[in-house]
Amino acid sequence: MKLLSISALAGLLIAQVASRAVGSDGKLVVGYWTGSDVSTLNFSQLTHVNYAFSTIQDGVPNLPDTLKSLVPAAHAADTKVLLSIGGWGGGNGFTPSFNNSAGRAKFVKATKKIIDETGIDGIDIDWEYPGEPGACGQPYQADDTANYLTVLKELRAAIGNKKILSAATATHPFVDNKGKPSKDISAFAKVFDYINLMSYDLNGIWGLTTGANAPMVKGRGGVAASVVQGVTDWSKAGMPMNQIVVGTPFYGHNMTSVHSMGKNSPTDEYVPVVGGNTGHNCNGGGFSTETGWTDIVPYLAANRTSAVAPWVRKFDTITRTPWLTNTKTNEFISYDDPISLAEKVDYVVCMDLLGVMTWELSLDNGELLRVLAEIFDKAKPHGHQHGGHSKSAHCVPTGPPKA
Ligand SMILES: *[C@@H]1O[C@H](CO)[C@@H](O)[C@H](O)[C@H]1NC(C)=O
Ligand SMILES: *[C@@H]1O[C@H](CO)[C@@H](O)[C@H](O)[C@H]1NC(C)=O
Ligand SMILES: *[C@@H]1O[C@H](CO)[C@@H](O)[C@H](O)[C@H]1NC(C)=O
Numbered sequence: 150m151k152l153l154s155i156s157a158l159a160g161l162l163i164a165q166v167a168s169r170a171v172g173s174d175g176k177l178v179v180g181y182w183t184g185s186d187v188s189t190l191n192f193s194q195l196t197h198v199n200y201a202f203s204t205i206q207d208g209v210p211n212l213p214d215t216l217k218s219l220v221p222a223a224h225a226a227d228t229k230v231l232l233s234i235g236g237w238g239g240g241n242g243f244t245p246s247f248n249n250s251a252g253r254a255k256f257v258k259a260t261k262k263i264i265d266e267t268g269i270d271g272i273d274i275d276w277e278y279p280g281e282p283g284a285c286g287q288p289y290q291a292d293d294t295a296n297y298l299t300v301l302k303e304l305r306a307a308i309g310n311k312k313i314l315s316a317a318t319a320t321h322p323f324v325d326n327k328g329k330p331s332k333d334i335s336a337f338a339k340v341f342d343y344i345n346l347m348s349y350d351l352n353g354i355w356g357l358t359t360g361a362n363a364p365m366v367k368g369r370g371g372v373a374a375s376v377v378q379g380v381t382d383w384s385k386a387g388m389p390m391n392q393i394v395v396g397t398p399f400y401g402h403n404m405t406s407v408h409s410m411g412k413n414s415p416t417d418e419y420v421p422v423v424g425g426n427t428g429h430n431c432n433g434g435g436f437s438t439e440t441g442w443t444d445i446v447p448y449l450a451a452n453r454t455s456a457v458a459p460w461v462r463k464f465d466t467i468t469r470t471p472w473l474t475n476t477k478t479n480e481f482i483s484y485d486d487p488i489s490l491a492e493k494v495d496y497v498v499c500m501d502l503l504g505v506m507t508w509e510l511s512l513d514n515g516e517l518l519r520v521l522a523e524i525f526d527k528a529k530p531h532g533h534q535h536g537g538h539s540k541s542a543h544c545v546p547t548g549p550p551k552a
């Protein structure tokens with residue numbers, strides 16, 4: 150009798166998980182969220198919500214009030230909640246807390262207390278970036294990455310293996326004590342459940358030209374960073390494919406080109422920008438150019454593949470992202486849409502990565518998260534194919550996107 154009821158219970162649990170359509174392959178859809186009204190979240194399309202942000206104050210992460218409503222609502226829908234600590238401009242506390250053992254102990258104790266008191270499923274650390282200059286005045290030092298690993302091991306020991314530890318990361322691996330991307334970050338793979346690649350904010354007003362916010366691969370101009378570069382470099386440095394979650398933006402970056410781009414070919418999205426090079430790496434100039442999907446929608450036709458005049462929409466078949474140019478004002482917006490996001494989902498499935506992440510749920514009207522959630526259906530059960538990076542080339546589409 151007892152055995153029977155246990156297996157009945159197991160069946161029930163499986164049925165519950167399946168009912169939320171989390172991929173039988175266990176794919177993740179992680180959404181960062183800065184909002185406060187939980188009724189705006191569609192939990193059935195999210196496996197994890199990362200509440201953003203908590204910051205370290207006097208060595209202790211603060212406890213956002215919204216967790217009180219978020220945790221029960223998410224758990225009722227079988228979605229996990231993580232508290233994300235840090236963010237751009239929220240990283241002043243990392244170096245001074247983590248560079249000494251008393252500071253680490255204080256952080257670990259306070260973080261464990263938050264987990265115990267709120268019932269959250271884990272902690273996401275968004276340190277931008279260990280060992281590198283971040284927002285203006287943010288302290289950093291050569292052994293940040295080493296200290297990061299130490300505090301993560303201490304935190305893992307304190308909270309156990311059932312709680313999630315994840316990080317938001319740059320597209321390059323954490324830097325070594327010389328400021329160069331580390332060649333071996335496999336020790337981080339042991340403490341983190343997974344990493345969320347911030348494969349966006351790659352080109353913008355902080356550079357010299359217009360360019361793709363979140364290129365799948367490097368375009369004809371702009372920086373070398375991209376989704377494929379990030380996945381390749383992290384996996385080469387020892388982060389297993391099934392611990393990499395690819396970040397996608399629910400926003401674009403706008404800027405103004407010095408001349409009209411209306412007649413440019415779609416892959417020619419690199420034109421000198423008015424007021425460029427404004428130092429995103431210090432003053433966060435990039436925030437002033439963020440255009441959420443809901444603010445982009447009015448510039449687009451209902452089919453999303455055409456724009457409303459004087460805007461013109463093009464799709465860069467190298468970066469696999471669309472862009473808009475205003476033929477009257479020369480404003481330019483690089484963004485992601487249902488087409489580019491579907492290609493990123495397909496890439497994640499093809500490469501057998503863990504899932505997709507987005508910044509940020511409040512910027513969507515429901516149109517984009519739906520596309521990410523298609524990963525649950527696209528990832529059919531199959532044996533994990535580790536070391537899939539050799540497949541990279543065939544996982545990136547070429548030519549015109551499927552409409
Ligand atoms: C820790 O970081 C703070 C802030 O940058 C610095 O003032 C302090 O000297 C550092 N301590 C150690 C031991 O590195
Ligand atoms: C560019 O971004 C800023 C900041 O979000 C916004 O105020 C402005 O309206 C955007 N421009 C366009 C053309 O959408
Ligand atoms: C999209 O809609 C616009 C405006 O209605 C139309 O001109 C265009 O042909 C449509 N494109 C496709 C591919 O259907």
Ligand SMILES: *[C@@H]1O[C@H](CO)[C@@H](O)[C@H](O)[C@H]1NC(C)=O
Pocket residue numbers: 191193194515519522
């Ligand atoms: C919420 O998600 C479900 C399941 O994917 C979907 O059927 C529904 O349309 C979504 N609701 C909104 C408002 O997007």
